[in-house]
Amino acid sequence: DTYKVGYFVGSLSSKSVNRELAKALLRLAPKDLEFTEIPIGNLPLYSPDHDASYPPEAVALKDAIRQVDAVLFVTPEYNRSIPGALKNAIDWASRPWGQNSFDHIPAGVIGASIGQIGTAVAQQSLRAVLSFCNARQMTAPEAYMQYTPEIFPGNGEVADESTKAFLTNYMAEFRDHVVRVLTVLPRQAA
Numbered sequence: 001d002t003y004k005v006g007y008f009v010g011s012l013s014s015k016s017v018n019r020e021l022a023k024a025l026l027r028l029a030p031k032d033l034e035f036t037e038i039p040i041g042n043l044p045l046y047s048p049d050h051d052a053s054y055p056p057e058a059v060a061l062k063d064a065i066r067q068v069d070a071v072l073f074v075t076p077e078y079n080r081s082i083p084g085a086l087k088n089a090i091d092w093a094s095r096p097w098g099q100n101s102f103d104h105i106p107a108g109v110i111g112a113s114i115g116q117i118g119t120a121v122a123q124q125s126l127r128a129v130l131s132f133c134n135a136r137q138m139t140a141p142e143a144y145m146q147y148t149p150e151i152f153p154g155n156g157e158v159a160d161e162s163t164k165a166f167l168t169n170y171m172a173e174f175r176d177h178v179v180r181v182l183t184v185l186p187r188q189a190a
């Protein structure tokens with residue numbers, strides 16, 4: 001079996017270090033995980049006024065989540081929380097009321113910062129949001145990554161062996177978490 005994972009990069013930066021982390025995670029992940037990025041940069045700002053008729057970008061977002069078995073959030077920390085663009089995407093996906101795309105979905109949270117706290121505070125904030133959205137989060141291991149160009153030289157490479165081993169283990173644990181959740185809560189057919 002293979003498992004489809006939709007991943008969100010919480011940054012819209014063309015030089016995003018979190019996109020670099022996402023590339024590394026894809027390379028180090030178990031081979032039975034299949035990844036698709038779920039884009040967030042094209043979404044308008046959410047308003048309940050849209051609930052009666054979602055715009056095509058938001059319909060595509062909800063379709064993309066429906067088509068995957070699990071989601072992985074790779075996000076920066078902005079002002080000790082998550083970027084507004086990511087929160088906006090989550091708000092879209094959680095609505096209209098009664099059609100929450102994240103209900104029971106297996107989910108993982110990880111992020112990189114140039115600072116030493118490694119997105120820890122943003123991840124706590126994201127976890128609170130995902131809890132309310134009823135996602136089934138992997139709670140351990142946690143991964144608070146400090147980005148340096150020496151460790152992440154580009155193209156998803158990880159130059160430091162202990163970081164590589166840590167991220168490989170994180171993705172193996174994520175895979176096991178996804179399988180465990182799906183055993184109890186199979187995803188409905190798209």
Ligand code: FNR
Pocket residue numbers: 011012013015016017018019075076077078079080081112113114115116117118119
């Ligand atoms: C930051 N940055 C930052 N870093 C951090 O560790 N904690 C924080 O609260 C913040 N706050 C913050 C706010 C805003 C508006 C910006 C633009 C940046 C720095 C941040 O870690 C750095 O810009 C990373 O490069 C962001 O990740 P991406 O976009 O490169 O993936």
